């Protein structure tokens with residue numbers, strides 16, 4: 174089923190109605206992923222504007238993370254095309270997409286338990302510069318960048334703490350810090366609030382809001398916390414059985430009878 178919204182700027186542009194509209198930062202056309210005979214992502218088309226905050230919702234198994242894997246290049250699409258800044262990146266490797274400004278975090282923690290906060294950021298800086306993740310060069314190689322990113326993510330006081338001693342909220346901040354070192358313009362955040370205590374959610378939400386609104390970064394975010402999404406998102410994309418069921422403002426999506434019907438008995 175196609176998305177219920179056909180009036181977004183992206184849709185107009187795709188239809189050729191707005192010649193003067195700037196190219197979307199990200200454009201998906203008929204993107205699909207089939208594995209082992211199962212279609213996990215089915216013909217997803219959408220445009221994301223520069224500076225937009227687009228949130229993905231849908232029940233467990235709807236295909237949200239799988240779509241992020243296709244956009245970031247972790248898995249190759251089996252159908253369709255992906256454009257970044259008007260350039261076809263469908264066949265590009267994940268690290269090439271990252272160099273072009275597309276960065277992501279993962280649903281499950283990707284930290285090294287025995288490594289300090291500062292060393293995580295230092296190694297990420299090294300990797301972002303095209304180096305490898307060689308552990309012998311650490312935070313002291315990039316002191317200013319490490320300091321700046323730790324300050325930005327409110328982790329300065331935890332610089333010498335190992336990742337396994339951090340709270341869940343601090344771990345999520347560190348994952349954002351690792352991402353920010355590469356200065357991504359388009360950030361894909363996969364459930365950044367997962368496992369975070371209720372007390373830590375506001376600070377993390379504030380940080381993500383600031384990265385978007387104050388620094389103008391484009392954000393795509395999968396999240397189950399609806400109150401967080403209603404606060405942050407410009408538009409909501411609803412995934413259902415691998416398809417894009419709806420794409421519109423949060424208010425319109427929540428009032429959409431198609432969405433309500435699809436989710437009768439399901440948690441959004």
Ligand SMILES: Nc1ncnc2c1ncn2[C@@H]1O[C@H](COP(=O)(O)OP(=O)(O)OP(=O)(O)O)[C@@H](O)[C@H]1O
Pocket residue numbers: 208209211213231232233234235236237238239240280412
């Ligand atoms: N490599 C794979 N091989 C086979 N099936 C897969 C693979 N990866 C994901 N799937 C299946 O694809 C479906 C969609 O999974 P996905 O993780 O994308 O959903 P999701 O919407 O992100 O769910 P959640 O909200 O629980 O994270 C699930 O049924 C999952 O089991």
